[in-house]
Amino acid sequence: GQQLNQSPQSMFIQEGEDVSMNCTSSSIFNTWLWYKQDPGEGPVLLIALYKAGELTSNGRLTAQFGITRKDSFLNISASIPSDVGIYFCAGQGTTDSWGKFQFGAGTQVVVTP
């Protein structure tokens, strides 16, 4: 089952608004990944984070690796219609094998014109 708490579960926003979502865990993670998934497709990597406190941007997306190593945040600025989709966080624990990630349940983003 899911070991990450991802919130919010869904967001309905207007085009141009900013979006924020986060993931928390009871375990310490070494790596955080953020993915976007469109219906019927596989997840597509958005941002990878490797160090506590790290802040990384990819266009209008910004993600941070929490200083406690137990959380991560994703922000989308000035949302556009193509930002619609489900966003997943994924964390790799200190004892997990490389490539073995725990995923959150996802945040569904709906953007209205």
Next chain:
Amino acid sequence: DTGVSQDPRHKITKRGQNVTFRCDPISEHNRLYWYRQTLGQGPEFLTYFQNEAQLEKSRLLSDRFSAERPKGSFSTLEIQRTEQGDSAMYLCASSLDWGAGANVLTFGAGSRLTVL
């Protein structure tokens, strides 16, 4: 490179039948992973290969599931005697095993299984 390819994209089968999914990873990636995703949830780890060696299997992978990667390139995931609870999207991913890309998964489009 065309990325990670999975086949078939959709499979509908009757309970009790066997199904097999194929994954072709990115050619220079020697690690290959299988994840399962049910509706409304994130992907869950099933197993992974380093070249042809299967190095870890999740407890989710019951005896009815078997994965192979015979030549260290493509992989197959077979489910025997399918049950309705096996209905899910089966995702394949690959990665390098060194450098910055070692811990970044590139996913395929998935194979959606529906068991009637």
